[in-house]
Amino acid sequence: MTDAFPATAPKLGLYPVVDSVEWIARLLEAGVRTIQLRIKDCEDHEVEDVVREAIALGKQYRARLFINDYWRLAIKYHAYGVHLGQEDLDVADLAAIREAGLRLGLSTHDDAELDRALALRPSYIALGHIYPTQTKDMPSAPQGVVELKRHLTRLQDMPTVAIGGISLARVPEVLATGVGSIAVVSAITQAADWRAATQQLLSLVENGIEPAKAM
Numbered sequence: 613m614t615d616a617f618p619a620t621a622p623k624l625g626l627y628p629v630v631d632s633v634e635w636i637a638r639l640l641e642a643g644v645r646t647i648q649l650r651i652k653d654c655e656d657h658e659v660e661d662v663v664r665e666a667i668a669l670g671k672q673y674r675a676r677l678f679i680n681d682y683w684r685l686a687i688k689y690h691a692y693g694v695h696l697g698q699e700d701l702d703v704a705d706l707a708a709i710r711e712a713g714l715r716l717g718l719s720t721h722d723d724a725e726l727d728r729a730l731a732l733r734p735s736y737i738a739l740g741h742i743y744p745t746q747t748k749d750m751p752s753a754p755q756g757v758v759e760l761k762r763h764l765t766r767l768q769d770m771p772t773v774a775i776g777g778i779s780l781a782r783v784p785e786v787l788a789t790g791v792g793s794i795a796v797v798s799a800i801t802q803a804a805d806w807r808a809a810t811q812q813l814l815s816l817v818e819n820g821i822e823p824a825k826a827m
C-alpha cells in the first residue's frame with residue numbers, strides 16, 4: 613500500500629479559494645484559517661513571487677495554505693499543502709510532495725475519481741461541483757447534495773471538502789450532509805461586502821468545530 617500524505621485537521625471549516633496575495637492577506641486578517649491560492653494557466657516563473665509571498669503569509673498566521681497546481685513551487689517554499697485535480701495527477705510528482713511533508717488535497721467528481729483518490733491516501737478529498745458555478749467550466753453536471761451525501765459514506769475517516777456554487781444561503785443544506793469543509797470563491801470575492809460575507813460564512817461553517825489539536 614502507498615504511504616499516506618501527512619494528516620490535516622479532521623474538519624477544515626471555511627475554505628476560501630482566491631487568486632491573489634491581497635485576498636490571502638485580507639482573509640487571514642479576517643480570521644480564515646484554511647485557504648487556497650488558485651491562479652490559473654501561468655508558468656511557474658510568472659507566479660513564483662506570489663506563491664512565495666502567499667506561503668509566508670500562511671506561516672505568519674499559522675494557517676493551512678494550499679497552493680493549487682504549482683506543486684514544484686509549493687515544495688520549494690515549504691507550503692502547508694498542495695491541491696491537485698485529476699489531470700494534475702497525471703503529471704505531478706506525488707512522491708516528491710509527500711517526501712517534502714506537504715499535505716495533499718485532491719478533487720473528485722464521481723465514484724471512479726473517488727476510487728483513484730482514495731488509493732493515493734491524500735490529506736483531504738474535495739467533492740464537486742455541488743451546484744452550478746460561474747467560476748469554472750465544468751464538463752460534468754452538478755452532483756447536488758444527495759450525491760454528495762452518498763459519496764461521504766465512503767469517506768468516514770477522511771477530511772472532506774464540498775465545492776462549487778455554494779452560496780451563504782446554501783451552506784446549511786451542504787453542512788447537513790456531514791461534509792467537514794466548504795470551499796467558496798464567489799460567495800466571498802463577488803459579495804457586495806466581502807468582510808460581512810466572510811464573517812457570516814465563518815460563523816455558519818465553523819460553529820461547533822473543535823480547534824484542531826494539530827494544524
Ligand SMILES: Cc1ncc(COP(=O)(O)OP(=O)(O)O)c(N)n1
Nearest residue numbers: 680695696697698719738773775795
Ligand atoms: C478545494 C478545491 N476543490 C476542488 C478544486 C478544483 O481543482 P482542479 O480540479 O485542479 O481544478 P482547478 O482549480 O485547478 O481549475 C479546487 N481548486 N479546490
Ligand SMILES: Cc1ncsc1CCOP(=O)(O)O
Nearest residue numbers: 741745747776777796797798
Ligand atoms: C475551482 C472549482 N472547482 C470546482 S467548482 C470550482 C469553482 C467554485 O467557485 P464558486 O464557489 O464561485 O462556485
Ligand SMILES: [Mg+2]
Nearest residue numbers: 681696697700
Ligand atoms: Mg488544478
